[in-house]
Amino acid sequence: MSEFSDQELLQDYRLRKSEAAFATLVQRHVKLVYSVALRQVGVPANAEEITQLVFIVLARKADGLRPGTVLEGWLHETTRLTSLSFLRGERRRRLREQEVYMQSTLPEDTDDAWNQFAPLLDEGLSRLKAVDRDAVMLRFFKNQSLREVSAGLNLNEAVTQKRVHRAIEKLRLFFAKRGVVSSAAVVAAAISKNSVHAAPAALANTATTLALAPGVAVQAGALAALPKILELMTVSTAKTALAIGVIGTLAVTGVYKGHQASVLKERVQSLEQEQTEPAAQLTALREQNRQLREQHAQLQQTLSQQQQPQKSSSSDSAVNNDAPSNQQSAAAAAREKAAKEKETALADAREFITKNDQGRALLIDIGRAQIARNYAAFYQMAQLSTAQIEEFENQTNAYWLSKTVMTPTSIHPDKSVLPDEQARAVLGEAGFAQFQQFQRMQPVQGVVNGIASLTSDTPLSREQSAKLLAIVANASPAYQSGGKADPKTIDWNQAEAQARTVLNGPQLEAMHAQSQFPQLMTLMKEFYQNRPPAK
Secondary structure, eight states: OTTSOHHHHHHHHHHHOOHHHHHHHHHHHHHHHHHHHHHHHOOHHHHHHHHHHHHHHHHHHGGGSOTTOOHHHHHHHHHHHHHHHHHGGGHHHHHHHHHHHHHHHSOTTSOHHHHHHHHHHHHHHHTSOHHHHHHHIIIIISOOOHHHHHHHHTOOHHHHHHHHHHHHHHHHHHHHHTTOOOOHHHHHHHHHHHSOOOOOTTHHHHHHHHHHOOSOOOOHHHHHHHHHHHHHTTOOHHHHHHHHHHHTTOOOTTTSOHHHHHHHHHHHHHHHHOOOHHHHHHHHHHHHHHHHHHHHHHHHHHHHHHHSOOOOOTTOHHHHHHHHHHHHHHHHHHHHHHHHHHHHHHHHHHHHHHHOHHHHHHHHHHHHHHHHHHHHHHHHHHTOOHHHHHHHHHHHHHHHHHTEEEETTEEEESOOSOOHHHHHHHHHHHHHHHHHHHHHHGGGHHHHHHHHHTOSSSOOOHHHHHHHHHHHHHTSHHHHTTSOOOGGGOOHHHHHHHHTTTOOHHHHHHHHHHHTHHHHHHHHHHHHHHSOOOO
16 A cells, blocks of 8 residues: 555544555654654654554544645644643653664764754654644655655645755754854754664564454553643543543553553652752742732832821811821832832842852753743744744843842842843834834733643644733723733624634633633622621
8 A cells, every 4th residue: 555645544444444555654754753763862762652542543633634735744743732632741861862772873983963953853843833843844854855745735846845945944043042053054964864773573563453452451651651741732622532542552561561551650759749950930920020029019018108198186187287298208208218219229130140150050941941931922923933943032031130120039120121222223123113013012911921821731732822812902991902911801792702722622711711710709708898807
């Protein structure tokens, strides 16, 4: 069946459950999947297990693949996500071990550049747009001619060539930001030469058998990982349950060794117990913001108490006449005190950043993570280049640091939005116009972040976040009138109805849960207002 295309083989498998068609697909792509997995985990035994799991997922999701899907691109992303579900809590150690492994197993004549960026290649590919990633996969992983790539992507050759060059340039910049400097030509040549390795001889047959076998049970390690993989591929709740039930009947007896299943189970359990560094940083930022809000509330309470008219007898007219003056003096004193405290906090932050290299580096890392999250929708909306994004984040992070205030219990930017003149210089006039529009949307960015925080099992993509931000902003009358979006006036019925074309089932549930917060806060406020004084 080797003369048939991937789409024809998939159609044959969908309609007739042809095992011969599926086996041909596995034989055709097993080297690609195994090579991606091997780069991710660095251990051949784990790469074999991941390869088997990827083809199990393909067998279960074949009916849901869109017509025209480039299978190489889909398999690459599925393999990457599957590998990450195994090793998410051990990323740094994995990269070190993988680099050692690649250096010891690749041919001696492999370019030094490949040894340096091989551990970063799959993450870099995942950050490309799907069509750019597909172009790289077909051109350099499959070593197709430009004409063949053009046919596979349904584009003309000139457009395809530009897309391939642009994708390689994005990869080069991605590697450069991580300390691996090379030319686009070297990156392309190294990927074409080294990206796909021969898989173990029996692996294709094993993967086919596992994907299609009926009636026996999967061992514990693989069973624990498969639901996470299926959820990462954004299967709906009902389909996920069905897929897990079907996969639970697959056979691995005699294929998975007992100690391999035990190791896999331990790794999956450790992933569930550990948090990644970005999550820890975001938690720290939330705690700092909470402390800042508490300090702000205490200051407002103090000001309110100072501004209340003092009770006096009706006969003491002189005191009554002086009350407004006293209130104004107290308010002015409070403002002056707050200004001095702010100036002290700014001075403390400058001294800390200047004298503490480690602290400054941590602030830069945290700032980058926060900036990338806050402006992800803007990058998508304005279609910024990789170079523009990098320059925008560098400028914003520098401004972030210059406006940081610090107390013994918190540290945060007093102003974090890049000034107009700097933003215009980085983005150009067209990009700056998009930036201004985004600024009108940004007051509801926290709403989108709240929805994202409730969807850890099915995270929002960058494209989903951008579309959802526009939907939520448009549901605010203030935004529709030309002003800034107001989180307090969102028409949630309108927003949820429009979001049905953007979000999946679990994400829509998270959005509905987020919509309940304003109502909850109103009820809490009424409770405290109507509560009788404590006796």
